[in-house]
Amino acid sequence: MSTQEAERESGSTFMPKFDAAGLLSAVVQHAETGEILMLAFMDEQALDATRKTGIAHFYSRSRGKLWMKGETSGNVLNVEAILVDCDQDALVLKAMPAGPACHTGARSCFYRKLAGDRLERVGEV
Secondary structure (H helix, E strand, O other), rough: OOOOHHHHHHHOOOOOOOOOOOOOOEEEOOOOOEEEEEEEEEHHHHHHHHHHOOOOEEOOOOOOEEEEEEOOOOOEEEEEEEOOOOOOOOOEEEEOOOOOOOOOOOOOOEEEEOOOOOOOOOOOO
């Protein structure tokens, strides 16, 4: 293992490992309940904006640009902590949502479960 890999996996230096497209995965978790709210992707600009403002920003793969969660709906995600995985290629954003996290209006994007070959709604939407 190289010195850089050792520092990334065991050290205290923040060295995000973006993929070939310049992205890393970001799981958003409700800061109080622990519920998983959404999964999105961040590029360096989104990560910087999130750290600077405390409001979750992501990279929209469909639009090909930076977006602040809630920029049109007002349903922002106020980030309280950022957890970094072992090889620094994925993050967990512990956040307090100011409304539904899902663009469908559901509290979480994970509002269905796989039951055989069908999807069933779970919990409150």
